[in-house]
Amino acid sequence: MANVKFEHITKRYGDVTVVSDVNLDIADGEFVCFVGPSGCGKSTCLRMVAGLEEITEGRLYIGERLANYVPPKDRGIAMVFQSYALFPHMTVNANISFGLKIKKVPEAERREKIKWALDLVDLGGLGERYPKELSGGQRQRVALARALVLSPEVLLLDEPLSNLDAKLRLKMRTELKRIHKMVEATVIYVTHDQVEAMTLSDRIAIINLGQLMQAGPPLEVYARPNNMFVAGFIGSPPINLMQAKLEERDGKLFVVTPDFALSLPEDKAAKARAWGGGPQDFGELSRAVVLGARPQDIYETAHAPAMPWTGNTIRAIVDVMEPLGDAVVATVLAGQQVLQVTLPPETEAQSDRPIDLIVDLSNIHLFDPQTEEAIF
DSSP states (O other), X not given: OOOEEEEEEEEEETTEEEEEEEEEEEOTTXXXXXXXXXXXXXXXXXHHHHTSSOOSEEEEEETTEEOTTSOXXXXXXXXXXXXXXXXXXXXXXXXXXXXHHHTTOOHHHHHHHHHHHHHHXXXXXXXXXXXXXXXXXXXXXXXXXXXXXXXXXXXXXXXXXXXXXXXXXXXXXXXXXXXXXXXXXXXXXXXXOHHHHHHHOSEEEEEETTEEEEEEOHHHHHHSOSBHHHHHXXXXXXXXXXXEEEEEEXXXXXXXXXXXXXXXXXXXXXXXXXXXXXXXXXXXXXXXXXXXXXXXXXXXXXXXXXXXXXXXXXXXXXXXXXXXXXXXXXXXXXXXXXXXXXXXXXXXXXXXXXXXXXXXXXXXEEEOTTTOBBOO
């Protein structure tokens, strides 16, 4: 195992900057997911760790060694690509042992490592098959076994599940967590699927436009996003973001949209006042905010948990309902505001009918519309 450290890492192609000043420490044995939209720079970060891309600026450490100019074969890494990249004319055993043969590992040791890897990825007894005789999930596990037999200090996974169907992806996620627990390798995993990132990783690193937006444990990032991008990217269904403003009413601070107003709890109100310079100092520009409320924090009144019911109710009209079995995702219209809310399966809500909603004010978010940074 080895830690990986990014120090002000930047990558440019000519005048185009694709990764900008990334700083990140990945601990020994940690499972970290790089997540973000297509083209954000996450695979480029992975390829710089692998040595497949040169670093324009900054320093990359693998273990305690500066790795900027270390050849890929000497970095102690192994990589699994999006495509399986298996040799079709070789058996499973031959595919897995290919890297070991290049390293001139003795045959007896190769056989022992192949058996260990096949058992680890649950492919025991399939060593003499060819890739064409395997399912997609089995081929992906062969590619993973081929990387694991090299005993890498760092295992790099570049969207390895993207070619699989939904059921296989779920199974392979479980397999990856089990394998990581057994081999205790440092893993860097690239994906654009935030569900994969949330379920697999010890920490997630959210990247957008080549910049590291936030890094932290999945639930921490979900509950306390640094900015609007992170709030909107993490969470399904996505967070509701609404243009609003802050108003003082009888000594209480409200976040007001054109269609409803929500009373801020005192702890959040104090932070909002500090951000705005105090209740008497709000200018028209500094009053403007973006209100964020996750669908899971907006309840149908008839099925809401116990909470204060003052200044946090919304009257809306149900537009579209999407039953998911364990929940119903409903799109509702609160005046001009279009919101998504998560309702229980026993809801009696119906399309084109009114619905009374209540917002859990302890979990709402406010963002600065100019910087898009979180106010609290």
